[in-house]
Amino acid sequence: MSALAKSFDPAAIEARWAPVWEASDAFAPTLDPSRPSFSIQLPPPNVTGTLHMGHAFNQTIMDALTRYHRMRGHNTLWVPGTDHAGIATQIVVERQLQETGLSRHDLGRKNFVAQVWDWKASSGATITRQMRRMGDSVSWSHEYFTMDDKLSAVVTETFVRLFDEGLIYRGQRLVSWDPVLKSAVSDLEVVSEEEDGFLWHIRYPLADGSGDVVVATTRPETLLGDTAVMVHPEDERYTALVGKHVKLPLTDRLIPVIADAYVDRAFGTGVVKVTPAHDANDYAVGQRHGLPMIGVLDLEAKINANAPEAYRGLDRFVARKKVVADLEAQGLLVETKKHKLQVPRCERTGQVVEPMLTDQWFVAVNKAGADGRSIAQKAIDAVDSGAVRFVPEQWVNTYNHWMHNIQDWCISRQLWWGHQIPAWYGSGGELFVARNEDEARQRAAAAGYTGPLTRDEDVLDTWYSSALVPFSTLGWPAKTIEQDLFLPSSVLVTGFDIIFFWVARMIMMTTHFTGQVPFRHVYIHGLVRDAQGKKMSKSEGNVLDPVDLIDGIALPALLDKRTTGLRRPETAPRVRKETEKEFPQGIPGFGADALRFTMASYASLGRNINFDSKRCEGYRNFCNKLWNATKFVLMHCEGQDCGLKEHTKAECAPAVLAADGSVLQPAGPFHGYMRFSAADRWISGELQRVEAAVAQGFDEYRLDNVAGAIYTFVWDEYCDWYLEIAKVQLAEAAKAGDEAALRATRRTLIRVLETVLRLLHPISPFITAELWETVAPLAGRKDAASIVQARYPEAQLQKVDPAADAWVAQLKAVVAVSRNLRSEMGLAPGEKVPLLTLGDAGFVTSAAPLLQALARLSEVRVLADAAAFDAATQAAPVAVSGAVRLALHVEIDVAAETARLGKEITRLEGEIAKAEAKLGNESFVARAPAAVVQQEQARLADFSQALARLRDQRDRLAR
Incomplete structure (x- = not known):
């Protein structure tokens, strides 16, 4: 027997196979234009990250799909990579510097960036090492980092092209600002959580002295930048005030009362302050009403010179306390209420994010390009046309909602780590966007400027470079065979939380620059x-x-x-x-x-x-069961004739049907005879069915169905039924010297096992690789050196044999009835007794050895007539399975058994009386939940059936 370990040891197997696959470049794609292609992009994890459960889930799906298509013979490419994660990485390295008493400003930009690269070289590959632990079959030769020279060149190229097309611009807009990072941050980096706060009611006096309005706010410090107060146009309480002015508390400014439908009349007093420079919704209101934008916070979130002198230089939260105290001192604070509010914090720093008016770079996603369509419209059209399809389909609604309401994309960040924006300024503010400084000087000279140039210090949003990976990783802008074969990729596997931030942006950028969609399917999985x-x-x-x-x-x-x-x-x-x-x-x-x-x-x-980790335990048990099943098969097949031994042509005859209905046939023109039993034919048919179910599961992205189909077949059908049947078949055939039956059973054992290993490989690659290496030669597989390249099983449903299915179904039913009889009679597991049967003598006789083994019987007796059966089974419970009546022949103490049955009958009668009383109570039936009533009805039915069976047994004992 082969030297398989005694038990399944995953650590040893994984340690062996992962480096073998990588050293042999087993996952590199074939580049054959005559083959179909499958490709997939890994959502690039942050270089600072470590593997979490979401990654494990996401990557299991991607790897299963990749291995499946590779084994189907497709050109298969799974592109791995990591994202430079501008904010997260800069924070990590800055914290390391702080431990040595330094800041990035002490190093300067050039030295700090060099420090980050050093960190990346020493610590930035943690997650890719963990991917190897998961068995991810990515093409490591295609691995990228979004700051690599090749990808950086694509970032620059696309930026310059978009600028030249008028689709990138620099302007002042409201953005989410982190005052610790001193940078704009993506909405993805902002997490709003409910926190305890206050709602302050503040009196704003009318300028004409006729009264005041009371405004409710959660951020009183920003009133210093108010440029209006606002009411709903249909709010009768305040209609007469619209157009008047109020005195802005703590300042010497007058601001107007305006009407806008944005106001929630039920919130606070129905009057709200408008601070366009410090609130996203107020900014939109300010745009509609032409209000001035007065920013009162600087980039460190301190009160600036636009506010009264008493507050200048104060931190925003210190200023809040002073503003509230001053309002109270002036009699303008009406009341303070506790209030739950959503506070936006930067996920990376934990700081409260401020809406801030700053100069930033934007992609004009809604501006029509040379072809008359905007970048956003191209992305909308890609989904509307079906070129990109979401799975499940309902996520297209989320995508469309965002795309139809999309605003220009802020792509600049005030960091040092990232792709520095390729823009240079002249001494008078002249702007020149170019691929490098030399080109910038050429463009400046062409515009008549010859003075000094200073490069923009901002870097690009991380999502900008990651939006390009569908084509930047395949060699664009050059024409490559990878682009021809793998763009669009087949499917993007991702969570719903980045549909806006990555999925949509990949579709926008790829359709704009290549004219193709980035992927055909977007499979959205849960969290x-x-x-x-x-x-x-x-x-x-x-x-x-x-x-x-x-x-x-x-x-x-x-x-x-x-x-x-x-x-x-x-x-x-x-x-x-x-x-x-x-x-x-x-x-x-x-x-x-x-x-x-x-x-x-x-x-x-x-x-x-x-x-639930208990499911891991269950699938670990499954792996162990498969391991032990393989050892059993090898024990009976290694060194034996499994139908592969060559014979002379004269020894082979046409297929014939044996007397018991089994098929006697040659395996091929020069191989030995094999007589396949009904069980052999049945398990082969079940294998075809599971192959069909697995193919359907992969096609529909239902890996739960794939896993369930394989698990049920291997555990329930192959291991629990067929292996037990095979033990008996091998023993009986050996006893009879039936070489044709021995060969058939061995061939079925090894062929089904080998197919199962290929079937399971995309989900569980390590154990299948280990076992296949030994099993495949015995099954005659010579088409691949490794299971990685072996052909994936394809269903041949014509091999399903309905007669064999019916025979095994009857066998299972009779075994189940026999086991139930044992249970009813309280027989110990090791106690073997005779089974008496009446009816379908042909089936019972042919199945007798299997029944005897599977139901732990001492013998199987086929009785000729009903009188003989009744006489022999007077003291035993009788069951029926199809046309067969069955009873276990057990010598019992009639008096003791009668007494036991009497007690159980009395108990059941009591339970039935209780159930009938409940169900006969109209109040119970009317008021109890339907499920409770149904449960009581089911209990009554079960008790009644059991009572009838026990009464029959007692009556039989009394005869």
Whole structure:
């Protein structure tokens, strides 16, 4: 027998295969134009990141699809890469500098960027190492980093082209501003959470002295920049005030009362202040009404010179307290109420984000280009035409809602790490956008400017470069065979949370620059949450590290992980208690295959996932069962004739039908005879069905169905039924010297197993690679050196044999009835008794050896007539399966058994009386939930059936 380990050891297997695959470049794509192509882009994780459960889920889906199509013979490319993550990476390196007492300003821009590159070289590959642990079959030779020279050149090229087309401009707009980073931030980096705050009611006196209006606000410090107060045009309380002016408290300015339908009449007093320079909604109001924009915060969120001198230089929150105190002192503060409010914070720094008017670079997404369509319209058309299809389809509504309301895209960031904007300024503010400084000087000279040039210090939003990866990673702007074969890619697999920020932007940029869509399908999966359905977060202490699930982690280390970085340190005892309850011994380590199988089983369309580690344990058990099944098959097949041994042509005869209905046929023109039993033909047919179900699952992106079909077939049909049947068939054939039956059983065992390994490989690659190496030669497979390139099974439903299916179904039914009889009679597992049968003698006789083994019987007796059967089974319960009556022949103490049956009958009669009383109570039936009534009806039916059976047994004993 081959030297397979005694038990399944995932760590050893994974350590062996991952480097073998990478060293042999097993995942490099073929570039054959005559083949169909499959390609997929990895959503590039941040270079600062580590693998989390969302990655594990997302990458399991992508890798399964990739391996599936590779095994189908397609040109297959999965492009890996990491994002330079401008904000996150700069923060990481700045914090390291702070530990040495330095800031980036101490180093200067050039040296700081060099420091970041050093960090990237030493620490930036953590997540790609973890991807290897997951078994991701990406083409590592195509790996990119969004700051690589090649991708950086594409970033510059696209920027210059868009600027030359009038689709990039610089202007002053309201953006989300982080006063610690001193940079604009993407909406994706802003998280709004409910926090405790206050609602201040402030009196604004009317300029004509006729009274005042009371304004409700959660940010009193920004009143220093108010340029109007606003009421709803249909609010009768304030109609007469529209057009008048009020005195802005704490200042010497007069501001108008305006009417706008944006006002929520039910909020506060129905009068709101308008600060266009410090609120996104107010900014829109200001644009509609032509209001001035007065910013009163500087870039550090301190009060600036536009405010009264008493407040200048104060931090925004210090200024808030002073403004409230001064309002109260002047009798203008009406009241202060506690109020729950949504506070926007930068996800990276935790700072409250300020809407801020600053000069930034924008992509004009709604401006018509040379072809008459805007960038946004091209992206809308791509989805409307069906060129890009969302799965599940309902996500197209989310996409369209955003695209039809899209605003110009702010692409500049005030950072040092990132793609520096390719723009140079002259001493008088002249602007020259170019691919490099030499080109900038040429453009300046052409415009008549010959003075000094200074480069713009801003960098581009990280999402700008990541929006280009569908084509920047395939060699654009040069023409390459990769673009011909892999653009558009086949599918983008991602979560719904970045439809706006990445999916839409890839569609916009790719359609504009290449004229093609970036991908044909967008598969939107759900988010991975904890077992209670809560979002996984380090700050909540409920994260799971996929590598810990693969390798295992002791409880103390797990507790330390989960209690480090809590948002509220006082929750640590609760986190420890919950962790100890969920993982009392820590996490044992399930291996990558079991984790991937778990993730695949969760991959239904669009649903969020409540992750339960017990499912990992179940799939680890599945892997172990497959391992042991393989050892059983090898034990019976290695060194044996499995139908592959060559014979002379004269030894082969046409197929014939044996007397018992089994097929006697040659496996091929020069191979030995094999007599396939009904069970052999049945399991082969079931295999065709599962192959068809798996293909359908992959086509529909239903990996949960793929995983479920394979699991059920392997565990229930192949292992629990066919292997047990095969044991009996091999023993009986060996006893009879039936070489044709031996060969057939061995061939079926090894062929089905080998096919299962190929079928399972996309989901669980490590164990299947390990087992296939030994199994494939015995199955006669010579088409591939590795399972990675082996042909994926394709269903041949014509091989399904209905007669064999019916025979095995009858076998299963009779075995099930026999086992139930054993249970009813309280027989110990090792106690073997005779089975007496009446009817369908041909089937029972042919199945007798299997029935005897599977139902733990001492023998199977076929009785000729009903009288003989009744006489022989007077003291035993009788069951029926199809046309067969069955009873176990057991010598029992009639008096004791009669007494036991009497007690059980009395108990059941009591239960039936209770159920009938409940169901006969009109009040109960009318008021109880329908499910409760149905449950009571089902209990009554079960009790009645059991009572009838026991009474029959008691009557038989009395005869």
